[in-house]
Amino acid sequence: MIPVPVVVCVVGGWCVLYLTDTLIKSSRSLKNRYETWLSASGVTLSPFHIRWQTGLFNRLFARCARLHPQLLHLWFGAGMVFGVVSMFGSVALLTRTLLQTLSRMSSDTPEGSHEQVLQVVVPGVNLPVGQLAYFFFAILISGVVHEFGHGVAALREQVRLNGFGMFIFVIYPGAFVDLFTTHLNLISPVQQLRIFCAGVWHNFVLGVAALCFLFLLPVFLFPFYYSGVGALVTEVMEDSPASGPRGLFVGDLVWGLEDCAVRGVADWHSCIVQLAHNPQTGYCIPASSLQLTWAAGRAFKRLDGTVECCSNNSLTDICFSYSGNHGSKQFSCLPARRTMEDAPTCHTNADCRAAPSSALCVTPSLENQTRLVRVHHPPEKDMLFLGYPSHLRFSVSLSDFVPRLGFLRLDLPVVMETFCKYLVSLSGALAVVNAVPCFALDGQWMLTSFLDATLTSLLPERSRRELLGFFILLAGSALLAANVALGLWMVTAR
Known part of the structure; x- marks a missing residue:
């Protein structure tokens, strides 16, 4: 189940924010200035959703779109090919994930018996609260890079960029670009496809770059840390x-x-x-240090069949078992640290031949799995x-990684490594999910442009292509919704 404190904090925070917004707008003295400030800053607020849009970065997008035109043409051409392949691949991957989830539900397969490529992430349930910062920063960077790809590709295809923005929906951050729709409808389907595929392409590249950095992390840290x-x-x-x-x-x-x-x-x-x-590992102990305790009546059997022979509830003594001269099982209560300190390990008495002549192999008599x-x-x-x-x-x-200098933080390599892992997984997941032919995702526009670019000769009438695309989008949306619903149920029903 989702932790109640997490739900209370999220819902309570949004209620306070929305109530404050409503109270300010209802004030005669503050309403005009407040709405003017919202409009000038590009902030829009609605229940469980806050959005910010600006044109400050338009020059940066335009400058990037003019760098090396031929190289950018090859870059976004490769992105178009990747986007089309990923559109079909994401459907296959989601189908496989759905079948795995249904198999686990029907056969009660243990959770760790096989790993799924895609999993629903719920903060506080299968995402540690202590790693929320990694999660949110990684998903925000993945979203910014995704939209950066759309913006640069659009400007390169002579589509006007109105602005760039970021948003928070419930607890999940994201980014977006606002394109001029009229320009977008005037270009060819192939040009549209290059724009729509640029987002998933950049997410894929970001994931690969983070993965390479992760593998080369020891090289980058070598001047400061050794391993x-x-x-x-x-x-x-x-x-x-x-x-x-x-x-x-x-x-x-x-x-x-x-x-x-x-x-x-x-x-x-x-x-x-x-x-x-x-x-359990045993230890070679001189026979002279063993004191038989079974005969003294201090030993007893636990419910799982193992034997306990230290009845004084000592925190330092442990019951050890060993084979006597005639192969019989015997037990002795010994101080754990003194017995095990510098003692060679063994599994049978034969392993103690190299030890002193009278050494025996004693094994801690513990509960099962302990x-x-x-x-x-x-x-x-x-x-x-x-x-x-x-x-x-x-x-x-x-x-x-061990720091070479005393002032270096011990956890810095761990922070970098963990963040790279989140960036690889979340950027890759964003590429896969956005490529699904589903309503309201990039996959919807990728599919529409792909059908217009490939089926115009077979289906000249646009209405037929739109009808075919509608049924494909309906199936893709149902597939994605089923994965999310079942994945969320599996996570929260633990």
């Missing part, structure tokens, strides 16, 4: 299993989880998955984590 030596802790959640006096701290460099080496964030995640799926893990972060002593490995993953934020 490949571990995972740097940039944030530790309060009251999490990784916090505390003997936990992890911001600035620690994690080198490994048990015997799994960590050279970066990807290794950290793979090691956690490996530890979660593999049996693990005891040593987190190596020298020069500090190992952190001992007891719990579900997935909790360790979400308790700590890490970075691949």
